Amino acid sequence: MSSLNFADMVVTFLALLGPQKVLLAFGRIARTLDRHSLHVVIVTTAAAAICIGVVCDLTAPWLATFFHISNAGVQLAGGLIFFVYALCMVLGIHFDVTEPGAGAGTGGTGAGGTEADPTHPVTSGFRAMLLPFVVSPLAVAAALEISLSSADWTGRWLVAGAFTLVAIIDAGCALLFAPLLGRAHEVVLDALSRLLSVLLAAVGVELFLGGLTTLGVLHASNH
Secondary structure (H helix, E strand, O other): OOOOOHHHHHHHHHHHHOHHHHHHHHHHHHOOOOHHHHHHHHHHHHHHHHHHHHHHHHHHHHHHHHHOOOHHHHHHHHHHHHHHHHHHHHOOOOOOOOOOOOOOOOOOOOHHHOOOOOOOHHHHHHHHOHHHHHOOHHHHHHHHHHHHHOOOHHHHHHHHHHHHHHHHHHHHHHHHHHHHHHOOOHHHHHHHHHHHHHHHHHHHHHHHHHHHHHHOOOOHHHO
16 A cells, blocks of 8 residues: 555545445434534544544554554454454444444443433444444554555655545535434335445455465465
């Protein structure tokens, strides 16, 4: 990824952290939260995602040195985590919200065992968006990898700018379309999430194979 220019970086982050990935999660919490609370959650999660992405972009060399990780390690970990997440979505197991009918604190499959709770809209909504948006494994892995491939601060700032732009696009799309998705029937959201998860699983596998290629386990012509 060292040859990527700014436009390529934006496209890469759109594929890994774009509206097609986060809108369904926002749509699910929009079914529970009022419009104002939803807007607050969208803005705060976008701001948090930008902060995390920029920190990872700018400190990638030091993080890699401190934790003794390589580009291949980042690729393998990000790809594996994202594949497991997407596979669970295919099977109908959601980490972002509880299954319909499961109340808050019932120990469901949602983040922290709770769903978006109108009595605590910001904290519960923020928690529900942690994995799909705030700390997306593939997006963070890509940010670290591209930054590690950058030779100077200019390249790392470009990566940070691309990440920030995509997070802003996500927030804008969520503000426009999440309320509409929130009115959709649960069956529709579930069907869309399972369809999307197949594509996300393929992206995770591709990143994992890229890590194996970087390690020399596979040759580039093999996949």
